[in-house]
Amino acid sequence: MKFLKSFSFAALLIATIAVRAQQPETVSLTQTPGEFEQTELVLEAGKTYVFEVANNGVDHEVGLVVAPKGKTDQPNHVKEAYVTKTVKDGETQSSNVVTLEKGEYVYFCPLNPTPQYKIVVK
Secondary structure, eight states, X not given: OHHHHHHHHHHHHHHHHHHHHHSOEEEEEEEETTEESOOXXXXXXXXXXXXXXXXXXXSSOBOOEEEETTXXXXXXXXXXXXXXSOBOTTOEEEEEEEEOOSEEEEEEOTTTTOOOEEEEEO
């Protein structure tokens, strides 16, 4: 009986760790007129993320593009990183779950022209 309780506890612990490992980390980004407040991100290769974009004072809808550095044309966009709905002033929207490979990327808004900001994935 003692063995069964120990085994059950171990199984529960492993299941809890597995569920937590699958939970994506939220990367919060705030857009203001003409720029993001966050200017550089460092992320981990293979880890899952959800990008959350807040519109703070931009009088029109905004969005998010993540793309490999130097390859920002639409066919190279990380489509999962697009917010699921454009973001109105005062609102926040999220992307789907994103997993990036090691390398350098950029992020920017295609609707509220912003600079391209650096993402380093280690």
